[in-house]
Amino acid sequence: MDQLNGVAGTADGDEINLLQAADERARSYTATIGNRRAWPAPEALEALSAFQEDFPEHGMTATDTLRLLDDIGSPATSASTGPNYFGYVIGGVLPAAAAAERLVLAWDQRASTFDSSPVSDVIETQAARWILEALDLPRSAGVGFGTSATACTIACLAAARRALLARAGWNWDRHGAQGAPVVRVMLPETAHVALIKALRILGFGLDNLVRLPVDGSGRAIVEQVPDADDLTILCLQAGEVNTGSFDDFAKLIPMAQARGAWVHVDGAFGLWARASSSRALCDGVEWADSWTADGHKWLNTPYDGAFAICREADNMATAMSSEAVYAPTSASAQQNLTLEFSRRARGIPIWAALRTLGRDGLRQLVDRNISQAQHVAERLRAEGYEILNDVVLNQVLVRADDDERTQRICRAAQASGVAWFGMTRWEGRPAFRLSFSSWRTNQENLDKLVALLVGLLRDVKN
Template sequence: MSNNEQALISEADRRAKNYLAATTERRVFPDTETIAALDIFKETLPEKPQDALATLDMLDEYGSPATVVSNGSRYFGFVIGANLPIAAAADRLAQSWDQCASSHVNSPAAAAIEKAATGFVLEALDLPRDAAIGFGTSATACGLSCLAIARRELLLRQGWDFDRDGLIGAPEIKVVVSQLTHITVIKALRILGFGVSKIQYAPVDKHGRIDPVRLPKLDECTILCLQAGEVNTGEFDPFIPLIDTAHKAGAWVHVDGAFGLWARASKTLRHLTEGVEGADSWTTDGHKWLNTPYDSAMAICRNAAAMAATMNADAVYSNAEPDAQKNLTLEFSRKPRGISIWAALRTLGKEGLDEMITRHHNQALRLAEGLRGAGIEVLNRVVLNQVLARLDDDALTLELVKRVQDSGKIWFGGTRWNDRAGFRLSVSSWRTEDADIETAIDEITTHYEGLR
């Protein structure tokens, strides 16, 4: 049995390098044969130890070809960034450290670097510099944390001790969300016990932004959830009037900015986020538009003490400072996710970040122009990096999406918009060059003409 650590790591590195080198040649989505070959993983747990190199070989031989090349330049599905080289490299090194990044005592290095990452993120997003950040797995998990903090804090203001007395008999905390809020916000609310039937929906205008005039009534027992970057259109709620109304009523404002919050880092796009800094909490992802590896998200809370109190996990054997990550995130033991965020931001700098975000916006504009040129209806204004389109006929729209996906050259997904089939393209990968955008336009145009 080969279990030599150095040999295994070197072999994994060699295979990883080969994988990345072949990124441009791979189909963006694997073909059916390659997917069928994944059946090899349906084996039973071996009784006896296996050769470790053989395990690695199986992973590479059958796993690598069946991956979706979302880490490439021609993947426009969902909102999925690629992995910046420095983010991947920093993650790679940190993996070999294998730190439990709960607190300073678990890992001085991780604690110090995640504090540095906190400072960088707050500066890049221009949010209150004394806000706290918990580096969590996803916008879903981080949103859940923020909503839990919001509820606890609103109840505290009503003189109710949530930690001690729970929810039974507590003043009711209402939630108002956009009619187009992301499903993961609803999921978080459902898990937290808000009750989906009790959620109030704020009507949106024709662009998909909450209409301040039709905002349901808010009070000091309300959480208002806003959006920076609607998942289909990339649109932003009008933060200035909404946050002003909410705060006058004593409500808490949470902003889901899973990808859109990064518009703040672009001088061209920053105006879209005007006023968002006035909210009480925000969530965003690194693994979408910042192009860091997966499992890198941020729960950001203006009231650092409220966050630390809600998320605290001190124990007799494990006491830590209030801003230790185990006291800011859902996890007790965790990997130091903030490291790749720190590395990406330090390496890009403000200018590099601005350039990447602005470039994606310009590429999305070109994509929309190309689709319109082909006679395809673009449904959104393309304020950000999202392009939403459809054909005259729903069945044709679905067929177009299928044909493009089957081509393996580019990939994007379908959606529903105003009860009609549509498709959406997101430009989020640092690897995407202008030539990739032209490839996408040509590919879509060719299949569209074939369909007509």
């Protein structure tokens, strides 16, 4: 087979040349990221039809495949790793994290246990220690590196249910759901879809969830939270997805835990405030039983990098355990802390980012984005926009003077390619959300964003 030629066990010249070509194309893409459209031009989107080929009878050359991927694919990317992308809290991928990702890809390790990849096990263990230090969470907690907030939330909530039922004398592993005591879940009305999805997959039943009333910032109203018990999971938020607000951990967590409840905190991006000058926003969050957060948001690591943290590491290790007779390992191995048995070392880029930033650099990154959000909010308010949230974090929730204009402005901004952000709904009406989380975004980018929005506001009024 010509596509598989070369000497077995070695890398021949063609393979090395192909990897060099891929690296050159990747470097070219990265070098131009600041000048790329934030959203692809119409012609780039139309060109994607080139990928709609029949399955080839005879394989194409790897060089031709790479050429098609770059020549047609690269122009059709959203420049989400660039400085003018303000949607979905997507960071810009720190150079150290991107470089680590490339090397890890070349290693191609099954990073499940020490026996399958010693280097992955050691580095991910170190990354876990640093995460707990950076977020100032219990140092003995277990940390599992997963694909997303959804996957990590599944791990945490599975551990929560299993532990609560064990205290009630029910063996979840052996007896399962049929006949089990009912575990109640309480969560704010504004809970993120990732949490809802995790609860749905785990079989809690959407109709069975206790939705907590929230205030004008999307925070659970303390006085209206029902009494918990020792078969309750209370889910709270560090960084509501639209407003960036924080539940009152200092009041709610002790109230729930005094009655034996488990408290889980969804901190996909907001938990990073613990590492910033705004850490007071998270006062009391360290008392929770489990937490989830993403590296691929505010830490600016490549996508597919998140983590689940459980105060009692054994609770997560027993819930996620995947011991096999041919692959015995320790309870702290990543295969016993995450959903995957076979997995890649997604914690290594997180380690690279933390090592390169250090405590000061991490604080500066988060502080800077918060300051940028507040700066843009002030300027837009002065120009006639309504800012719907108290900008305490990196989220700015914006509305024009009527709903139709709000939507027109968002569509026009997206089509312009100058910047990209998305629509949302707040209190039943359209709004758009600006998220500041990229290390690449500077004052020039902020000025361009404000100028675009000011110009569009004037255009839609005419």
